[in-house]
Amino acid sequence: MPDVLPHANPAGELVLALRGISKNFGAVSALTHIDLDVHAGEVVALVGDNGAGKSTLVKVLAGVHQPSSGTIEFAGKPVKLTSPSTALDLGIATVFQDLALCENLDVVANIFLGREKDPMRLDEVGMEIRAWQLLNELSARIPSVREPVASLSGGQRQTVAIARSLLLEPKVILLDEPTAALGVAQTAEVLDLIERVRERGLGVVMISHNMEDVRAVADRIVVLRLGRNNGVFTPDSTNQDLVSAITGASDNSVSRRAGRRAASTPAQENHP
Amino acid sequence: MNDKAETMPGGKALLDRQDERVKHEEGFAGSVKAFWSQVRSGDLGSLPVVVGLVIIWTVFQLLNPVFLSSNNLANLLFDSSTIGVISLGIVCVLMVAQIDLSVGSVSGLASAITGVLWVESGWPVWLAILAALAVGTLIGALYALLFNSLGMPSFVSTLAGLLAFLGAQLYLLGSNGSINLPYDSPLVSFGQLLTMPDWVSYGLAALAGIGLFVTGYRTAARRREAGLSAESLASLLAKAVVVIAAVEFVVFYLNQSRGVPWLFGLFIALVLAMNYALQRTKWGRSMRAVGGNPEAARRAGIPVKRIYLSAFMLCSTLAALGGILGAARLASASQQAGTGDVNLNAIAAAVIGGTSLFGGRGNAYSALLGIIVIESIASGLTLLNLSSSLRYMITGAVLAIAVIVDSLSRRSRVSHGRA
Ligand SMILES: Nc1ncnc2c1ncn2[C@@H]1O[C@H](COP(=O)(O)OP(=O)(O)OP(=O)(O)O)[C@@H](O)[C@H]1O
Ligand SMILES: [Mg+2]
Numbered sequence: 114m115p116d117v118l119p120h121a122n123p124a125g126e127l128v129l130a131l132r133g134i135s136k137n138f139g140a141v142s143a144l145t146h147i148d149l150d151v152h153a154g155e156v157v158a159l160v161g162d163n164g165a166g167k168s169t170l171v172k173v174l175a176g177v178h179q180p181s182s183g184t185i186e187f188a189g190k191p192v193k194l195t196s197p198s199t200a201l202d203l204g205i206a207t208v209f210q211d212l213a214l215c216e217n218l219d220v221v222a223n224i225f226l227g228r229e230k231d232p233m234r235l236d237e238v239g240m241e242i243r244a245w246q247l248l249n250e251l252s253a254r255i256p257s258v259r260e261p262v263a264s265l266s267g268g269q270r271q272t273v274a275i276a277r278s279l280l281l282e283p284k285v286i287l288l289d290e291p292t293a294a295l296g297v298a299q300t301a302e303v304l305d306l307i308e309r310v311r312e313r314g315l316g317v318v319m320i321s322h323n324m325e326d327v328r329a330v331a332d333r334i335v336v337l338r339l340g341r342n343n344g345v346f347t348p349d350s351t352n353q354d355l356v357s358a359i360t361g362a363s364d365n366s367v368s369r370r371a372g373r374r375a376a377s378t379p380a381q382e383n384h385p
Numbered sequence: 386m387n388d389k390a391e392t393m394p395g396g397k398a399l400l401d402r403q404d405e406r407v408k409h410e411e412g413f414a415g416s417v418k419a420f421w422s423q424v425r426s427g428d429l430g431s432l433p434v435v436v437g438l439v440i441i442w443t444v445f446q447l448l449n450p451v452f453l454s455s456n457n458l459a460n461l462l463f464d465s466s467t468i469g470v471i472s473l474g475i476v477c478v479l480m481v482a483q484i485d486l487s488v489g490s491v492s493g494l495a496s497a498i499t500g501v502l503w504v505e506s507g508w509p510v511w512l513a514i515l516a517a518l519a520v521g522t523l524i525g526a527l528y529a530l531l532f533n534s535l536g537m538p539s540f541v542s543t544l545a546g547l548l549a550f551l552g553a554q555l556y557l558l559g560s561n562g563s564i565n566l567p568y569d570s571p572l573v574s575f576g577q578l579l580t581m582p583d584w585v586s587y588g589l590a591a592l593a594g595i596g597l598f599v600t601g602y603r604t605a606a607r608r609r610e611a612g613l614s615a616e617s618l619a620s621l622l623a624k625a626v627v628v629i630a631a632v633e634f635v636v637f638y639l640n641q642s643r644g645v646p647w648l649f650g651l652f653i654a655l656v657l658a659m660n661y662a663l664q665r666t667k668w669g670r671s672m673r674a675v676g677g678n679p680e681a682a683r684r685a686g687i688p689v690k691r692i693y694l695s696a697f698m699l700c701s702t703l704a705a706l707g708g709i710l711g712a713a714r715l716a717s718a719s720q721q722a723g724t725g726d727v728n729l730n731a732i733a734a735a736v737i738g739g740t741s742l743f744g745g746r747g748n749a750y751s752a753l754l755g756i757i758v759i760e761s762i763a764s765g766l767t768l769l770n771l772s773s774s775l776r777y778m779i780t781g782a783v784l785a786i787a788v789i790v791d792s793l794s795r796r797s798r799v800s801h802g803r804a
Contacts (some may be wrong), residue, residue: 177684179737198686213684217677218670218743226674227685232667245400258401263798 125128125153127189129174129205129285130317133140134183136169139334144170147183151285156307158331159320162359164361166340167320169289175207176200176320188284205285208291210320212274220244220265222260224277247276252302267294275303285316292326304330324355389429400612431739433790434754437783441758445765452765457640459580461757461764466652467576467711468727469756472734473659474703478751479735480663481696482676482744483539487546488731492708493723494550495521497557499709500564500718510572518772521705524550525698526668532697533690539697547614547728555720565721566712576713580644586636594629598622648710652753655703659749672696674746707731726777729782730759733780737787743795758783 129151136144144166151157159167172178174185176194187191196309200207216221218381221237221244230236244258253272255265264268271294278286288307292300307330309316320326326347327334332348336358344358356367424432445452471488478485495517502513531537558564566573581589601621608615633647645712660720663669674682683689711727712718736742737758738751759780766776 175684196686197684198688201686202396207684209684212680215674215677215679215681215745217582219671222670222674226682229667229670235665235667235670238611240614241608241613242400330766344468 116214123154125314125316128153128162128187130186131174132152132186134170134180134185136166136173136174136178137181142340144173144180147337147340147342149318149335149342151318153284153316154314155332156317156319156330158334159318159337160324160327160329160334160355161334161337161343162320162360163334165337165359167337168289169340170337171207171209171289171318171320174200174205175209175286177204177209195306198227201281205282205287206278206281206283206285207287208271208274208278208289210289210293212270214262214270214274217261219261220248220255220273221264224280225276225321227284228280237273244276245279247351248272248277250279250302251276251306252298254299268296268299271295272299279306279310283315285308285318288317288319290322292321292323313323324352391451391649391795398567399614402614422571429660431750431754433787434738434751434758437737438754438758441761441765445761446769447754447764449768452768455638455640456593457768458762459639459643459646461637461760462649463577464644464764465663465760467541467707467714467758468734468760469652469707469752470655470703470710471707471731472752472756473655473749474700474707474731476663476740476747476749477672477696477703477737478700478748480672480744481675481693482679482743483625483693483696484732485525485539485543485697485700485704486727486728486732487524487543487550488700488704489723489725489728490547490554491521491552491704491723492552492727493720494557494712495708496712496718497554499712500566501557501569501732502529504564504566504718504733509737510570514572517709518705519701520710521701521703522619523701524705525701526566526694528701529690529694529697532772534611551724554723558718558720563717566716566718568716570618571707572713573716576648576710577716579647579651581647583644586640586645587633590632594625597628598625601625602684620696624794647676651710654737656749656753659752663749668695673745678745678751704731726780730756730780733787734759735785736791737783739791740790741795755787 127150128346129149131147131149134144134147134149135142147166147168147170148161149157161167167177172175173180174194176199179195182333185194187205192199192203194203194205204253207342210302215226221241224244224247225240230239241258248255248258251272253269253276255269255272262273265273271291275288275291278288292303295303304326307319311330311332319327319331331348334355335350336343336346336355338359338361346355346358360367388455388741403755438647442453471492488593493569498517499510499513502508503510504517509515528539528542528546531542597622598714599626601616602618604616605621636645663672670677671682671692672695674685674687675689679689682692685721706750711722720730733753734755736745736755738747738753739746740751762780763776766779
């Protein structure tokens with residue numbers, strides 16, 4: 114998607130507001146005083162180096178981890194996300210980095226896990242149809258939805274995890290590296306999907322290491338570094354600024370590499 | 386979301402048949418081929434048990450022609466039912482990747498409670514049974530509490546329970562050591578004598594096949610309507626006919642002597658109910674999910690602790706029920722009830738029948754198949770007048786083989802990507 118989207122801030126209402134969130138794992142402070150706002154109809158990209166605390170933040174929002182301190186407001190009201198089911202019930206759907214699928218169950222069972230139709234008499238046909246619809250929307254290449262998830266490739270599993278997050282009709286979607294394992298067409302499909310979801314007025318938090326993807330869809334880019342907020346950027350801020358915010362220095366391995374490459378092949382420097 | 390996928394223009398492939406990489410075997414020969422490739426990838430299902438059962442029956446029949454007599458088989462069904470019920474509970478805890486090593490003691494305790502309350506204290510029999518079942522349920526709740534709140538592995542807590550509840554059983558029975566249950570009571574005749582009238586057993590056998598056909602037909606119709614691939618009418622009919630013929634033959638053979646025990650009927654009813662609960666309810670789906678990946682289940686919003694609680698409570702309750710039925714079968718509540726090989730037979734039956742020790746995989750029928758294998762061996766060896774020392778060794782070997790098959794097929798599933 115090469116087109117430059119007008120990232121006019123949709124200025125929807127504030128759905129999710131984090132204030133001073135900290136999370137300690139024993140002696141490790143994974144998160145320190147994190148603030149984060151997510152509006153309806155807005156895509157917030159969360160970037161940072163490995164171990165910056167992105168996944169930990171997502172898990173706090175998904176109710177998997179409890180924050181050591183800080184407050185979370187959802188739709189204006191303070192909430193305590195004590196378990197994954199409270200987050201799900203509020204309308205916060207998550208695609209985890211480690212996907213969290215049950216390998217022994219088939220694709221349909223995984224997509225509907227915990228939200229099966231007709232608890233006393235599972236509607237297998239209905240669930241299978243809905244599963245195919247969701248997967249087709251994502252241009253999934255999945256041979257059969259009745260095979261155990263263990264038989265799927267990494268990207269297919271990621272698609273299943275994304276399909277699962279869409280099932281609920283959530284208000285906020287948290288995507289932890291949703292495109293890391295995806296092919297070209299599937300990545301484009303997921304980015305399209307993120308835009309469609311934004312148009313429907315959902316808040317989206319996307320984690321990615323791919324700056325191109327981030328610039329393509331994000332309305333705001335929030336940088337985490339060593340578990341702390343390290344700046345908020347717009348998609349048209351320079352690569353230089355972003356990289357130095359992420360790595361914490363203007364003189365870093367990324368800019369040095371770029372400099373070396375520019376010096377050795379000056380002819381190719383001026384491509385877009 | 387856009388609904389481009391919802392409309393299906395005519396001539397387009399079925400919703401689940403759009404990927405050209407997948408081979409879909411059609412027709413009868415296709416089903417056989419698909420089954421074979423499934424077996425080769427380690428998804429063995431009940432195949433090893435069925436093969437094992439055929440071998441066991443052939444060998445014992447050659448050694449002693451009484452083995453396959455109608456009368457002996459009816460006895461075998463009586464014996465299978467009591468421990469089979471216990472084994473059904475084991476299927477539940479194995480499904481969530483836990484174990485209960487105390488089912489023998491709990492069954493013995495339940496039989497003692499029934500005996501003491503009914504015969505010695507004069508309670509109505511149904512109340513005594515209910516009390517024994519309630520104690521079983523409480524024991525399961527206790528294990529779940531220890532597991533959920535203290536993180537005590539079920540292996541350890543139930544091992545402690547094995548001793549503690551054996552102690553409780555001995556304490557209840559006191560110095561006499563056993564209580565005889567009245568021979569003419571309905572409970573004892575249910576456990577020893579009562580069999581179905583011929584027309585009932587033939588009728589139920591036919592009902593099984595018809596039920597199979599009707600549910601299969603309805604599902605196929607709904608799938609076809611929704612644009613999904615569906616099983617053909619011929620294949621559904623063939624299956625139903627095979628099931629009816631096979632079950633009617635068994636019933637006919639049993640009706641040549643004593644007939645089909647009501648006790649066995651109760652066991653089958655419990656197996657069918659458990660199978661439905663595990664396959665077709667949200668609870669069963671959650672059980673499998675928790676057994677396969679508890680963290681993923683938790684993140685999907687499943688109340689994991691409550692699922693463990695239900696599994697342990699069901700297991701102990703069924704163990705208690707098995708103990709009561711066992712007491713009825715022997716017309717006594719004794720110190721020996723639930724000791725010896727009861728524990729291991731119940732666990733072995735579930736594993737032999739194909740429920741994985743590694744969790745998340747298995748079904749209720751494994752209790753039925755497994756207990757018939759175990760009781761066949763026991764009955765065959767008894768007919769050969771072999772001592773119990775040899776019986777223990779052989780049953781132990783069969784259990785070892787079953788666990789080896791389980792481990793090997795798990796490894797094969799992993800390497801074929803079907804874990
Ligand atoms: N369960 C845990 N127990 C202890 N420490 C943890 C745990 N989870 C995360 N951490 C620590 O918290 C820090 C942040 O981890 P996190 O997974 O949030 O990083 P990330 O930003 O998602 O990195 P990546 O880009 O590699 O996915 C790391 O130092 C990690 O070691
Ligand atoms: Mg991460």
